[in-house]
Amino acid sequence: MTEGDSRLLAMAAEIEALRRRADELERSEIELKSYLAAMNDVILVTDWEGRYLKIAPTSPELLYKPSDELLGKTIHDVLPAKVADEIVSNVRCALETQQVMSLEYSLDIGGSERWFLGTLSPMPEGRVLFVGRDITERKQIEDALLLKQREIIRTQAAALAELLTPLIPINDEIVVMPLIGIVDSDRAQKVMDALLTGIAERRARVAILDITGVPLVDTLVASSLIRAAKAARLLGTTVVLTGIRPEVSRTLVGIGAELSGIETYGTLQSAIAHAMSESMS
Structure with a gap:
């Protein structure tokens, strides 16, 4: 084989290698375009x-x-x-x-x-x-879930408020609100709102607030109860406080609470019995 023949063979091999590389590049380009299209x-x-x-x-x-x-x-x-x-x-x-x-x-x-x-x-x-x-x-799903969560929280809060400020009708004229647990400023406001709303809706003649289950009646609680009672009286409802313990009496005296027009009883049972007897008379 002559030297010229060797050069021709080398050039042919190089051209073939370049062709294969071009084919590979073309296939890679096609493959990349397919990836991008997907x-x-x-x-x-x-x-x-x-x-x-x-x-x-x-x-x-x-x-x-x-x-x-x-x-x-x-x-x-x-x-x-x-x-x-x-x-x-x-x-x-x-x-x-x-x-x-x-x-x-x-x-x-x-x-x-x-x-x-x-x-x-x-x-x-x-x-x-x-x-x-x-x-x-x-994001739309997250927003929908967030709205649902807020709605659930509002519903639970409303249900909890009803549990914290229950207004129980005894008959068409008498309602009872038994309070249990700590009463802070927020709950005191809810007590007043629930009491006044219930009185107005039922046109109750007597509303009994029972504080037997309130462990601590301080100045804030006592003042809130007196305000709620006075507001109820403006609606023509007689307010009765029950469950007043000796320490509660001292708190009421200490703040100079004006209890005129507000009846008091030691127990809820006695207050209900008295209100029922007056209702039937």
């Missing part, structure tokens, strides 16, 4: 300034503007200032720390609010790969 994320490359350098052809409907109107511009040129500030801040943090950053943000896309989870990965040469995933459906 992705539903916004994928782009930006730099320290937040400039759009590259935009992958994935989910163009999720872009804030068409890609040809974004390339070469900065995020601040395009997006609302608050969102742009957050994204660019995370871009720079990713480059400074060489750590993956993430943030959630919302944009008006096509007239509706869309939520995104942005993941920012540092790349060589001061660039950042930004992947924005549409999480609108997840």
Whole structure:
């Protein structure tokens, strides 16, 4: 084999190698395009300034503007200032720390609010790969769950309020509110509201407040009970206090409570019996 023949064979081998590499590159390109076509994320490359350098052809409907109107511009040129500030801040943090950053943000896309989870990965040469995933459906579910949770809390609070301030009708004219447990300023207000509302709705002639189950009747509680009783009297209802222990009497005297027009009994049973006898007379 001549030297010329050897060179020809070498050139042919080199051409074949180049052809195979070209085929591999073509297959890789086709494969990459297939991957990108199957992705539903916004994928782009930006730099320290937040400039759009590259935009992958994935989910163009999720872009804030068409890609040809974004390339070469900065995020601040395009997006609302608050969102742009957050994204660019995370871009720079990713480059400074060489750590993956993430943030959630919302944009008006096509007239509706869309939520995104942005993941920012540092790349060589001061660039950042930004992947924005549409999480609108997840956010909607979270918001619905939050609303449901708040509704449950409101319902439970209302049920608890009824338990803390029960108003029990004895008959058409007599209602009883037995109080059990600590009475603070918030509960004292609820007691007054429930008492006055129940009296007005039932047009009760007698309302019995039983404080046998209240372990501590201090100045706050005593004052609140007196105010509730006086307010009920303005509605034409006779108020009866029961369960008054010696220490409660001392508290009432100590605050100079005006009990005129308010009947008192030692026990709830005796107060109910007296009110029933007057109701039947």
